[in-house]
Amino acid sequence: MGRPKKSVKMPRLRVRKKPIQRVRGMHDVLPPEMNYWNYLEEIVREVVSVFSFQKIETPILEQTELFQRGTGESTDIVQKEMFSFVDKGGNNLSLRPEGTPGIVRAYTENGLHVLPQPVKLYYIGPMFRRERPQSGRQREFHQLNIEVLGNAKPVLDAEVIFIAWKILEKLGLSKFEIQVNSVGCRLCRGQYKEMLVDFLSSNKQRLCVDCKRRLKNNPLRVLDCKNRRCQDVINDAPQIIDYLCEECHDHFKDVLEYLDESKIPYNLNSKLVRGLDYYTKTAFEIWPVEGGEASSQNSLGGGGRYDDLVEILGGRETPAVGMALGIERVIDILKKEEGKGKDKLITVPKSDVMLIQLGDMARKRALGLINLLIDNKISVIECLQKDSIRSQLKSASGAGVKCALILGQKEVLDKSILIRDMESGIQEVLSQDNIISELKKRLRK
Ligand code: HAM
8 A cells, every 4th residue: 555645635634523522521721721730739738747647549430339338328428429330240339439548548548557557648639529610619629638647645646737737738728617526436427416316306397398307317417507597596405525435535525635736726616516427536627718707618628537448348447537628719719819829839840951852863863861860860841743933943042041052964974063142142062972971061960
C-alpha cells in the first residue's frame, strides 16, 4: 500500500457530532484553578509532617457492604446518595462516598495493627455522593483526610482538630468557626437516645416529615434539622452532654482543656451529631461564617473519634480519630476572603534556560539536548512547535529565563550552539560539549 501523498486532502466529517458533556454534579479543575489546589496541598504537607503523618491511597471503588456497615445503614449517604452498581461479575460495588471505611479496611487487611501504634495516615482524593447539586455541593468533590488509628488518648482528638484549624489558619482564612461536641459511647448514647426519643415522640406533631422518619431510624439526626419548627422543639430537648458516662465525660473534658491550652478558638455545640453513624466521644465540624453568622450549611470540614469502627468492619478493637476538609469548599472561601493567600499562590515554576531551535535538523536534535539538561538538573523550557526565532525569543523573555540556547542547522552540523544572555542580549558560540559547564557557571549551580 502506497503512502497517501501530501496533496491528498483528508475527507471532512459530514455531520458535526454533538459534544459530550460532563456528568451532572461533576467538575473539571482547569490549570489556573490548580494553583489553589497546589497551594493547599503544600500547606497540608507542611502541617501534617510535623505530626509524622504518612500518605496513603486506597481504591475509589469498594464493596458496597463496606459503606453499609461502616458509614451506616441509616445515614442519608447510604440510603440515598451512593453511586452503586453491580459489575459484570455480579459484585455489588460503590464509588466511595467518604474515605474512612476504606482506610479502616486497609488497616486491617494489610496488618497495619502490627506496626507501632498509633498509625497516622493522610490522603487527598475524590469522593462521590449523589446529592442535589447546588452551590458548594457537588456529586464529585475532594477531601483531605487525616486518620489516627490505634490510640484512645484525648490529646489525639485535640491534635486532629489542631491540624484542621492550623491548615485553615495558614491559608489565611478567618471566617470559620469550630463546633465541638461529645456524642458519647455505645453505653451512654443508648441511654440518651431513649430520653431523646421519649421527648421527641411527645412533640412529634411539631416535627417535619423528615424528622418523623428520623425519629424511627436515627433520632439523633433530628438534632441538626434546619427546619425552624424542628429547631424550636430541639431547643428544649435533653442534651447529650448531661448524659455522658464518667469515661466519656472525662475524655471530653481533657479534649477541651487541650484546645484551651493551645488557644484554638471553638464553640461548644451540644446539638452537633454529624451525619455518619460511627462517631464516638468527640465530634466536630468547621462551619463557614457569613454575614457574622456561622452556619452548618456547606461546612468546611468535620470529623471525630470512631472507636468502634475497626471492630464493626471485622478488625480488632482499635480506637481511632480523624477528620476531613472539603477541598472545593475551602478553596471557595479562600477566593472569597479578598486577596488572602493570593500572593503566595504557586504559579508555573520559573526555569533558567530556554532551548530555541531553527529548522528541521535542529528540531530533531532538540529532545536529545533537553534530555542532557534535565539529567544535569538544569531547569529548561522549550517551544518545539514554533518555527520563527522571533517568536521563540519572545517566549523566552516572557518566561523570564536567564539564557537561551539557540540551535540551527549550522550548529547541528558543527556540534556548536549559541548561548544568549537574555538581559544583555550578548550571544556567544559554544561547543555542545561545554553546554553544561558553561550553564552551571552562568547559573552558579
Ligand atoms: P463529612 O462531614 O461527611 O465527613 O465530610 C467532610 C467534608 O467534606 C465536609 O465538611 C465538606 O467540606 C465536604 N463535603 C461533603 N459532602 C460534600 C459535597 N457534596 N460537596 C462538596 N463538599 C462536600 C466525612 O466524610 C468523614 N469521613 C470525615 C472523617 C475522617 N471522620 C473521621 N475521619
